[in-house]
Amino acid sequence: MIEQGQKLPAATLSQLTADGMVNHQVQELFAGKKAVLFAVPGAFTPTCSEAHLPGYVVLADQLKAKGVDIIACVAVNDAFVMKAWGEAQNASEIMMLADGDASFTKAIGLEMDTEQFGGIRSQRYAMIIEDGVVKQLNVEPPKSFEVSNAETILASL
Structure with a gap:
């Protein structure tokens, strides 16, 4: 798993824009x-749609005010799904990035096999990055949502 102080690996993430x-x-x-x-196991899934993404939407201005x-x-979804989910969540301030083949997620060692749910997905996490280097990494234990939320990250900046 990637650690604080390490540079992000070479990888490609897709975004469907206008x-x-x-x-x-x-x-x-x-x-x-x-x-x-921040990473979610899947677009349009309950915790991701009800709490994780909305928290960042609400606090986007405060995060940007902190630099x-x-x-x-x-998420390990395609760019079409990520765009539709962002639009459904009014996430215009959030870059909705797709890791369709999970190559980025695997490169940082944060993949998980959800089996019947959807196969290989990302663990839930949030990181603060400065110039491509991970300064803070908060990875959630399975079925938890406590350390990767927008409030925790805002307090860490």
Whole structure:
């Protein structure tokens, strides 16, 4: 598993924008920026839709006031699903990133096999990134939602 102080690995995350599909190189996306990246097991799933993403939507302005350049949500879903979920959640301030083949999630060692639920998915976590380096990493134990929420990350900035 990636640890605090380590650089993010080379990987590609996709985003469907008004201008079409954009494939972001992770190292380039976060270079020279302060970012919050949080991951959910799946778009449109209960905890993710009722608490995790909405918390970041509500606190986006406060996070940005603390110097955060990018607030991004990543899931092992496709970019079409991530865009639709972002729109359904009014998440215009959140970059909705797709890790369709779980390559980024596997590269940082935070994948889990949910079996019947959806196969390989991401564990729930949040990280603070500065210039591509993980400054803080909060990984949730299975079936928990306590340390990766927007309130905890805001208090850590």
